[in-house]
Amino acid sequence: MTKDRIAALALVGVGVLAWIEAQRYGPLSRLFPQVVSIALVLLSLVMFASSFTARSRRAAERQAESREHERPDVRGVLLSLLVIVAWTLLLEVLGVWTSSVIAFVSLVVILRSTERAAVVWKSIALGVVLVTGFVLLFRVVLRVPLPEGVFW
Amino acid sequence: MGTYGRIRTMGRAACVALVIMGMLLGAAALFARGTGEDAEYPARAVTYVIPFDAGGQSDITAQYQREGLERALGVDVVIRHQPGGGGALAWSALARGSTDGYTISGNNIPHIIIQPLVRENAGYETADLRPVYLFQTTPIGLAVAATSPFDTLEELIAHARANPGQVTVSGSGTHTGHHLAIMQLQYLSGAEFTYIPATGAAPSVANFLGGHTQAILGNSDDLVQHRDAMKILAIGTTERFHALADVPTFIELGYDFTAGIDRGVTVARDTPEAIVRALEAAFDAVSRDPEFIARMEALGFEQHQTGADEFAAYIERKTREITTVLRELGEL
Amino acid sequence: MPSLLEALLTVAHPVNLVLVALGVGAGIVVGALPGLTATMAIALLVPFTFGMNVTHALVLLGGIYCGAIYGGSYAAILINTPGTPAAIATTFDGFALAKKGHAYRAIVVATVASAIGGLVGVGFLIFLAPPLARASLQFGPPEFFWLTVFGLTIIATISPKSTVKGLIGGALGLLIGTIGIAPVDGAVRYAFRTVALQNGITLIPALIGLFCLPEILDMIASRFHRETAIPYRPQRHMLRRVWRIVARKPWLLLRSSVIGTVIGIIPGAGANIAGMVSYNEAVRVSRKPQEFGEGSLEGITASEAANNAGVGGSLVPLLTLGIPGAPPAAVLLGALLLKGMRPGAELFTVHASVTYTFMFSLVVANVLLLPLGILLGKGASKVVTGLPTTVLAPLVFFLSVIGAFAIQNNVGDVYVMLAMGLVGFLGRRVGFQPGPIVLGLILGAMCEQGLVQSMLLGRAAGTPVAIFFTRPISIVLIALTVLSAGWPLLARVRQRRTSDETAAHIHPLLEEKRDD
DSSP: OHHHHHHHHHHHHHHHHHHHHHTTSOHHHHHHHHHHHHHHHHHHHHHHHHTTSHHHHHHHHHHHHHHHTOOOOHHHHHHHHHHHHHHHHHHHHHOHHHHHHHHHHHHHHHHOSOOOHHHHHHHHHHHHHHHHHHHHIIIIISOOOOOOOSOO | OOHHHHHHHHHHHHHHHHHHHHHHHHHHHHHHHHOOOOSSSOOSOEEEEESSOTTSHHHHHHHHHHHHHHHHHSSOEEEEEOOOGGGHHHHHHHHHSOOSSSEEEEEEETHHHHHHHHSSOOSSOGGGEEEEEEEEEEEEEEEEETTOSOOSHHHHHHHHHHSTTOSEEEEEOSSSHHHHHHHHHHHHHOOOOEEEEESSHHHHHHHHHTTSSSEEEEEHHHHHHTGGGEEEEEEOOSSOOGGGTTSOBTTTTTOOOOOEEEEEEEEETTOOHHHHHHHHHHHHHHHTOHHHHHHHHHTTOEEEEEOHHHHHHHHHHHHHHHHHHHHHTTOO | OHHHHHHHHHHTSHHHHHHHHHHHHHHHHHHHSTTOOHHHHHHHHGGGGTTSOHHHHHHHHHHHHHHHHHHHHHHHHHHSSOSSGGGHHHHHHHHHHHHTTOHHHHHHHHHHHHHHHHHHHHHHHHHHHHHHHHHHTTOOHHHHHHHHHHHHTHHHHHOOSOHHHHHHHHHHHHHHHTSEEOTTTOOEESOTTOSGGGGOOOHHHHHHHHHHHHHHHHHHHOGGGOSOSSOOOOOSSHHHHHHHHHHTOHHHHHHHHHHHHHHHHSTTOOHHHHHHHHHHHHHHHOSOGGGTTSOOHHHHHHHHHHHHHHHHHHHHHHHHHSOOSSHHHHHHHHHHHHTTOOSSHHHHHTTHHHHHHHHHHHHHHHHHHHHHHHHHHHHHHHHHHHSOHHHHHHHHHHHHHHHHHHHHTOHHHHHHHHHHHHHHHHHHHHTOOHHHHHHHHHHHHHHHHHHHHHHHHHHHHTOTTHHHHSSHHHHHHHHHHHHHHHHHHHHHHHHHHHHHHHHHHHOTTHHHHTTO
């Protein structure tokens, strides 16, 4: 239940900061955020307190048991997040198509479950086709502008 | 292959991906510097940014200007919507953007004057935007319900003077043309109204038609549309408005101000003079097309053919006027 | 009446039928893409209609409107991301079904419910528009305030595991909703002097981030589903099976459709609220409330019947008064005005044949949803479920990126999407669901607007408190709020009592140990 406690305290912090910042505003724009931030602080305190009850301890144990057979792929998640952040940052530098194709290929390589090259290549090819197709759909058919960079 | 080996290959793949991205980034930087000056403006497509949502009045007008602009400029014109912050996002992007004249933007008064005045950081200053052409106004008028006891502006103001704050007036948004109009009327008449801002013109009209407010500041097109349900007391034009010829102007009634939302076009401040003039000429050609004028007037707009210099002078005059009112009413 | 007959003949004209079908098809595709809303679908197509005559233009745009609202359910069911905000409540059960391999069944249920809901909404539009529109104007700021308070009670329904965490999520959503320009005095709040934040957190990028990114990261985290992310079990005669299930619940369909229509009519509240309110009511009335959230067909039916009924509803005040009931209807208003058609009495007299043609074309559009939706839905569910995670995860993120960008042409929205996605991902680890946060975000601005406008009106009239509690519709809404907030407690007590009785039978000692 440590996670719950940390989250609850963080949310109390958010609520307090929001309340303090709202004091700078006029009476009409202060009212609503202050009421909401008080509610947030109170509810988070309830969450903090209830993490000490026996019921929540039991629930946590049950959850830990059920989690045991499933080891999440933490490294996969972290590497994917890295690629995803780089992807969004490069959108307007490289252009949507170029950055998406690079990121797509990286993710396929990171996430592949097999070493069989043919499967990986198939995924990459499928990815490039899909990205190109959607970029064309948006730009040409729907005429919706997409991020542009130096490349396409 | 064991978990460890798998992690190693994954790490390697991520490294390769990052290296490739880095290389492309370098190439991008080189490319960006490589694009040289164009010989004659305009040599490629011009992007016309609308700082509001698709489907709004600015958008509809731009969609109709597009064909004429393409004819006048000889290149494609691409309309691009960039709403947000009451237009401030698009204007701050323009102010910080390129001065090559290939990105132009809708220019709305009073928005570009009020936002930098009242916000801590609107992202741009009025002077960052170089006015190019003013082509349209949506006049704002004041109306009460058809069943209201007030028949003239004078009666309404007398009532508001006697009962400060009791008369409620619906309008669209804060620090907008509607809000400014009520502030100017309060400032010039000494009466006190309670302004009820809505999130847009439509909810404001709904509040008024539902009888939740006693009066409304409405755009000319809304006034024309709902004229059977209301008595229009005054309108914010200099001369009488073509679609509502029997409605007096505020100026006629002794309140010396105009109220409306002006639409024009603007570029970044340091755009070369020749480019500004080329754009001015193109918009002038479009704005003088009789078919375009007729179509826009049917929608309840007032059309203008105001060039860059006159437009700049107008903005300067309006800025002085607005600053005075905001200061007097304690909004600044 | 001759105009009615004329309208019927016009609708039946092959050109109009083709245009409706095209509109519905295009609408489904656009609506299914996360980030491209029904509003945007219509706005994108308006310039294409400049050259058309008014009947053709309206018939096409009406088809797009119906198709897009329905199409939002595809993304909701297949990738747990509402394609349009109207489909938020569809994700609750739709994706749960997809995970169990019943994506196609979920889509067929959504199709049938949408078509029926849509027809009910259009029925109200055709037969009852003028009186309903007049009634909708009674909805003033105090009513909006109470409507949003009522809306917030839905949190209790959609977070059954922990009401406190649901409420925290809702409060967080309300707070995020206050970022940007304040609705009443124009102050820029929580922007910390940055330019980008003065725009606030836009709904669509937040929606995509909160729903989509955690799903992608979960897909990646569980290495067992690497081959294909979502199983797929095709079944024959799906429409007939589904029809048999759905037809057994006429009240559910009717109630959801009426809720959707009514909320659609209220100017300012749209299909997104309609779907959630209807879902809430379905849970409350259901005899098996515990099935909701785990893949209940009733949940999908409630959400989809209501959001498509909202289409007809939103056109009621638009056509009779010129006040759009929802954002997509606002874009339609622009299109009408451009064609020289002024909403109001004129539409039903001077332009009656065009107006009725438009209304009948909506009937056709809703009927066409069935074949088109089932065809496209089968294809979509086959394709999406057939993709391996290695392709699906990047693809979904790619669609999130372009969807978040396209809504306002703003790369800042992509960062918002990413940030909200991380909030959603971390939140999920602690037991927070995206539903309540999004609900708070949607209702926040409307709630504050209603509250502060009412205070201003009350102060002007000298009744600052009474204005909230004395108006008839407000009283009804307050009663509904109390009922809705009290219901989970009541249900729990009732459940406990029955389980207490059985427990007491088996082992009297269990009683004391219950509440430790």
